[in-house]
Amino acid sequence: QVQLTESGPGLVHPSETLSLTCTVSGFSLTGYSVYWVRQPSGKGLEWMGRMRYNGDTSYNSALKSRLSISRDTSKNQVFLKMNSLQTDDTGTYYCTRVLGGADYWGQGVMVTVSS
Amino acid sequence: DVQMTQSPSNLAASPGESVSINCKASKSISKYLAWYQQKPGKANKLLIHSGSTLQSGTPSRFSGSGSGTDFTLSINRVESEDFSVYYCQQSYSLPWTFGGGTKLELK
Numbered sequence: 001q002v003q004l005t006e007s008g009p010g011l012v013h014p015s016e017t018l019s020l021t022c023t024v025s026g027f028s029l030t031g032y033s034v035y036w037v038r039q040p041s042g043k044g045l046e047w048m049g050r051m052r053y054n055g056d057t058s059y060n061s062a063l064k065s066r067l068s069i070s071r072d073t074s075k076n077q078v079f080l081k082m083n084s085l086q087t088d089d090t091g092t093y094y095c096t097r098v099l100g101g102a103d104y105w106g107q108g109v110m111v112t113v114s115s
Numbered sequence: 116d117v118q119m120t121q122s123p124s125n126l127a128a129s130p131g132e133s134v135s136i137n138c139k140a141s142k143s144i145s146k147y148l149a150w151y152q153q154k155p156g157k158a159n160k161l162l163i164h165s166g167s168t169l170q171s172g173t174p175s176r177f178s179g180s181g182s183g184t185d186f187t188l189s190i191n192r193v194e195s196e197d198f199s200v201y202y203c204q205q206s207y208s209l210p211w212t213f214g215g216g217t218k219l220e221l222k
Contacts, residue, residue, distance in 0.1 A: 037211075044202065044213055044215050044216050045202055045204070045216075046213070047210045047211035047212065058209055060210040094159070100149075100161075100168070101151075101163075101164035101170070101204070101206065102159070102204075103161045103164075104158070105158040105159040105160075106158065107157075
């Protein structure tokens with residue numbers, strides 16, 4: 001059974017770094033790519049970046065200078081780190097497995113950026 | 116980046132009605148278009164990929180059409196469980212981009 005579960009702090013202070021973990025089960029990170037997508041509260045979806053099955057990464061140029069995605073295949077985890085957070089980074093962050101489209105999504109983790 | 120324009124933003128329908136949602140890309144994306152359903156408290160669901168291919172588990176009342184720049188998601192005879200938000204998304208080029216969403220609500 002394919003599952004993705006995001007975890008991380010619910011509250012981050014402005015200018016600090018966000019660290020999120022996506023823990024997967026039911027598939028191998030060396031066989032599938034995992035993407036990160038976020039959604040500001042009440043707004044639409046924004047693609048952030050990806051960890052491909054072969055370990056390559058790509059980032060949204062709008063976030064590239066602040067964003068880093070890595071993985072630990074032995075722990076079935078993909079990591080997202082984004083620095084210099086501001087209030088407009090508040091929203092729900094999702095990880096998703098990609099095959100064709102994004103065929104499995106986590107439930108998302110809500111992140112609030114506030115002092 | 117490829118801009119995706121989705122219309123309408125809101126759509127009211129009664130159960131049993133048939134509805135359509137449109138998505139327009141700012142440049143040709145061939146058939147690299149997916150549709151998703153979003154419901155509160157539930158994981159987002161992939162309905163259709165490659166423009167018209169139903170994802171396993173998607174009810175047959177859903178269909179997708181189009182290629183190039185213009186795409187349509189159709190729901191034949193809406194059921195109560197279909198009232199939610201729908202997004203289109205292109206995977207022709209990075210960054211993936213999404214439409215602004217369509218909220219399908221009960222009339």
